[in-house]
Amino acid sequence: MNQPMIGQENLKTGFSEAEIEFIQKHKHENASQLILKAGQHKGFDVKKLAAQILSRQKAAKKLPEWSAHDQLIFPPALSVEQCSSEATAKYKASLVSGQQLTDITGGMGVDIYYMSKNFAHADYYEQQEEVAATAQFNFRELGADHITVHSGDSLEAIRNGAKPSDWIFTDPARRDANKEKVVLLSDCTPDIPSNLSVLFQNAPKILIKTSPLLDIDLASKELTNLVEVHTVGYEQECKELLFVLDKNATGQNFKIKARVVDSAGGILHQLDFDRETERNAAVTYSDPQAYLYEPHAAVLKAGAFKSICSIYDVNKLAVNSQLYTSDEPVTGFPGRSFKIIAVCKPDMKEITKHIGGDKANLTTRNFPAKPEELRKKWKLKEGGDFYLFATTLSDNSKAVIITAKY
CATH class of the missing domain: 3.40.50.150 (Vaccinia Virus protein VP39)
Known part of the structure; x- marks a missing residue:
């Protein structure tokens, strides 16, 4: 939806009480549909107000304090997203x-x-x-x-x-x-x-x-x-x-x-x-043990692939897999932590033996297929209590690690 200029009068005085009431009344509606029905709202610049509604919808979760303020003027939705x-x-x-x-x-x-x-x-x-x-x-x-x-x-x-x-x-x-x-x-x-x-x-x-x-x-x-x-x-x-x-x-x-x-x-x-610590960090590799850890995206972006082993006393599954494991649970790991239920071949028949159905969450790490490709191949529905990690182990074998949150 192309969004109009806000208007110099609004930049000086804000929206009128009637306009604010319109925005609040329709704040959960589809902005494009509002514009199509503009004829039903005589006396309003519906395109301008619909743009505000769309921006506020984008801001509702991202900027809760600002979106809760009725008087504020929001920029186009793309600016809110950025x-x-x-x-x-x-x-x-x-x-x-x-x-x-x-x-x-x-x-x-x-x-x-x-x-x-x-x-x-x-x-x-x-x-x-x-x-x-x-x-x-x-x-x-x-x-x-x-x-x-x-x-x-x-x-x-x-x-x-x-x-x-x-x-x-x-x-x-x-x-x-x-x-x-x-x-x-x-x-x-x-x-x-x-x-x-x-x-x-x-x-x-x-x-x-x-x-x-x-x-x-x-x-x-x-x-x-x-x-x-x-x-x-x-x-x-x-x-x-x-x-x-x-x-x-x-x-x-x-x-x-x-x-x-x-x-x-x-x-x-x-x-x-720091980079020197990372270069010199000792890394131990092992097959999946009792627990599996997936670092948060911010940790992966930082590049702490080796340092994380010594800081949290975990083993790495493989050089490029960026998944970690331990025999004992680690407190405060910066990411998601799981209890390992089983490790099997990347085959749906094998997977089904452990999850008892066709529904699970799926992540791939250092694996020659994308999650959507595997879902289609395995006819696997998304969701449920099981978390599957398709990955490569230290001996270069491909595996699916079946886990649950703990």
């Missing part, structure tokens, strides 16, 4: 504090809203006037009067002597002029690596947020003064990478911090290491 969740924004807020914060890439403003709670004042820069105006309206409604909104080029403002900061935050755009995804930080907008000297003139510390698809080691080679990389997981996904830079830092041995957070940004699981 913005930080409240959970990850609150985690970022736990990393920064001081007197002055500067967000040089603006956007919807979720990150700076939560991070700014730890600062006396914050400056928000956004080049798109409508986006900046929407953020300014929302900050006012949220009571964040200590955030000053600027519509313009943040780097130019810093070059011209913008107010010094304790921290700079940036979430550079990860698509080029042709809307293609980019691989290097230097290909993002703005080009942070090329402008580090400018940014460090304004603040001694910088926090960079990127997509979890970015290669950590490639990015680390582009950045000077790198002290930490955080891989942030929420629910079952790795949501973002955070690069912490310190102007006074020396050396290249940055810490990697895998974090799985809850809805309040609190840490559920954590694992700290």
Whole structure:
């Protein structure tokens, strides 16, 4: 659904009471169907209000505090999908504090809203006037009067002597002029690596947020003064990478911090290491024992494939399988933990002997077939209490490990 401009009148005064009532009354309805029935709602710009409804539906789980606020103006649904969740924004807020914060890439403003709670004042820069105006309206409604909104080029403002900061935050755009995804930080907008000297003139510390698809080691080679990389997981996904830079830092041995957070940004699981520790970590391999462990996506993104063995006293199934096992249950493992019921050949007749039916959850790790291919081949329905892991063992044999949660 193409979403219309919000309208300058709304950016100044917000929606009328009648419009807010319309949005709340229809907030669970299909936005496209509402537009088709626009004739039934005389006196309303249904297309504009349907866009708000769609965005609020996208935000309901991701931004519960914001979506519960009737007065806020939401950007197009795609922008809501791409913005930080409240959970990850609150985690970022736990990393920064001081007197002055500067967000040089603006956007919807979720990150700076939560991070700014730890600062006396914050400056928000956004080049798109409508986006900046929407953020300014929302900050006012949220009571964040200590955030000053600027519509313009943040780097130019810093070059011209913008107010010094304790921290700079940036979430550079990860698509080029042709809307293609980019691989290097230097290909993002703005080009942070090329402008580090400018940014460090304004603040001694910088926090960079990127997509979890970015290669950590490639990015680390582009950045000077790198002290930490955080891989942030929420629910079952790795949501973002955070690069912490310190102007006074020396050396290249940055810490990697895998974090799985809850809805309040609190840490559920954590694992700290560095590349040298990972290289030198001792790994033991074994066949499946009594328990099976699948690391969280944030841990896998961090690359703690060997370190996890020594930290949690588990064995690895195979070099490339990224599944772990132990004879005794491990407390606090950063991922999913299962009790092993059986290990069998990747054959449905064998599997059925243990699950007693045709329904189970299925994951593949280092296995020459995708889950959907195996489901079709085995006529396996999704769900139930059994969890199957199709994988490769250390002797290169293929197996299905049948498990249940404990």
